Amino acid sequence: MAKQPRRSWIAAANKEDCDFPIQNLPFGVFSTADSAPRCGVAIGDMIVDLAECEARGLLDAKGSFARPHLNDFIALGRPAWDRIRERLTELLAEDGNQDTPLVAMADATLHLPIRVTEFTDFYASKNHAFNVGVLFRGPENALPAQWTHMPIGYNGRASSVVVSGTDIRRPMGQVKGDDGPVWTACKRLDLELELGAIVGADSNLGERVSVEQAEQMIFGYVLLNDWSARDIQAWEYQPLGPFQSKALGTTISPWVVTQAALEPFRSAGAERVNPLLPYLQEERPGFYDMTVGWTMNGQRMGHTNYNVMYFSSAQQLAHHTGSGCPMRVGDLLGSGTISGPEINETGALLEMTQGGKNPVTVNGESRTFIQDGDEIGLYGYAQGSGYRIGFGPCTGTVLPASE
Known part of the structure; x- marks a missing residue:
């Protein structure tokens, strides 16, 4: 029994x-x-x-x-x-x-459950990175040469991290026009289904931490939607990466699920393409068997499992300190968009609509990207025997741009 x-x-x-x-x-x-x-x-x-x-x-x-x-x-x-x-x-x-x-x-x-000291967003789903790479560079050059060797990330804005239920204003920005840049409201607003790890211990300037130490430094996790202005990003991201296109808002769930609560659900991640350098190797699996997904206006859209990810939060944290970068209690690390291999398992509209070419139907209405008034919700839970470890709601509604 x-x-x-x-x-x-x-x-x-x-x-x-x-x-x-x-x-x-x-x-x-x-x-x-x-x-x-x-x-x-x-x-x-x-x-x-x-x-x-x-x-x-x-x-x-x-x-x-x-x-x-x-x-x-x-x-x-x-x-x-x-x-x-x-x-x-x-x-x-x-x-x-x-x-x-x-x-x-x-x-x-x-x-907001924590005073967010810093925010770093990673790019750790091989499915997502490949899908997006195919859209812009074709399948032969979809993944950069370094992608399977180290977690790719960028430093974001802690000041625009908000709690679930906070409205998100559609951003204005420069986009590429026929005769040069155009100042306009974002027309390709998107979500990103992510898991956020909250750092629970400081490290010192010039100090590196191992993956094992990084594991012990993580207090817990939140759902994270790193809203993205895809058209603004396409014009600005070379050569230094995204800037204003990712600073409009990052929504997190209000409840921090502890590492201890998720311990029974530890799981291996995606299959390795090549061996990692020793400083990134894990002695035990750093992922979780956990269902994650997103909704638009109440309709369930993409869903997958967190264990499709290629780099764990501990690996991301260890890599973050590789240069001696100090970490602080309250630092927030975004996993990057979580996507499975199938189109209905993707964590962003950019992938699901193939860059806007294939609209999806939401409650009888056509969508390629997010429209004003749309509500995006994330959900996540690890299913035990007779109980589940859930995160609760992580929602945001888009308001019109202030032109």
């Missing part, structure tokens, strides 16, 4: 399709009409008020839970993360403390 999953005294947490069972316990920041932003943990349809737990002596996190971000708690380090997770599991288990202070999720406003 299969072992039954651990249950909570909070009934909604025991439903098989609940994103936030007792096995998950993701961290976030919330407020209510009566309270300022503070740290919380999602369980079922409720939020554990961690600041109030500390005030009552149920938890000890050095006062960090009363802050409007998770950074101070994360900075306490992995032993504190494990201790608080273990204590919360005790409090919320079926035989736990039913006086644990809770707030109904329906009565709370969710905020």
Whole structure:
């Protein structure tokens, strides 16, 4: 007989399709009409008020839970993360403390969970990189020579990272015209289905960290939509890569799913084309068996599994420090667009519509790229036996450009 999953005294947490069972316990920041932003943990349809737990002596996190971000708690380090997770599991288990202070999720406003110190976006799906490369360079030159040897990335804007539910303004920018550049509203606005890793420890200038050390530095993960202005990007990205085309907004989910919650779902990634240099080699799989996908105006579109990725977050973090670049608590690393091998498994409209050549139908309407008023949503979960580890919503609605 299969072992039954651990249950909570909070009934909604025991439903098989609940994103936030007792096995998950993701961290976030919330407020209510009566309270300022503070740290919380999602369980079922409720939020554990961690600041109030500390005030009552149920938890000890050095006062960090009363802050409007998770950074101070994360900075306490992995032993504190494990201790608080273990204590919360005790409090919320079926035989736990039913006086644990809770707030109904329906009565709370969710905020950006971390103070994002830096944002780096990578390009780590071989399927995505190949598909996009074919569109612009043909199949023979789709992947750059270095792509299978190291994680390719660029430094983005931390200032435009926003929490789920925040509207995104269509950007203005330069695009290529027949007689030179044209200043216009973006006409090829796109999404990117990604997973974001949150760095949970500092490193020093001039210091390199190994993949194993990098693994220990990751606090957890969020869903991440790195909105992209494809027409602006096509004009600006050579020779230094994307700039304004990727600075319009990056949406993340409000709940940070910890590395500990995803541990049972570890998985190998995509098959290697060639051996990696020793500094990027992993001793154990750095990916997760996790369904990810996206919706447009409520209709499910592309979906795949995170384990199609070629470079893990730990490999990306280790490579990031290869030059001695220091990392900080609250740094955010985007995985890059997650795409499977089939057209319905792609994580961006650029791929799904073959650069706008093949429109898709959304609720009876034709789309090549995102129109004003469209809502894009991401979803992700790892499915266990009788429970799932989910991320909750990650949505954004596009507003017209300010011309």
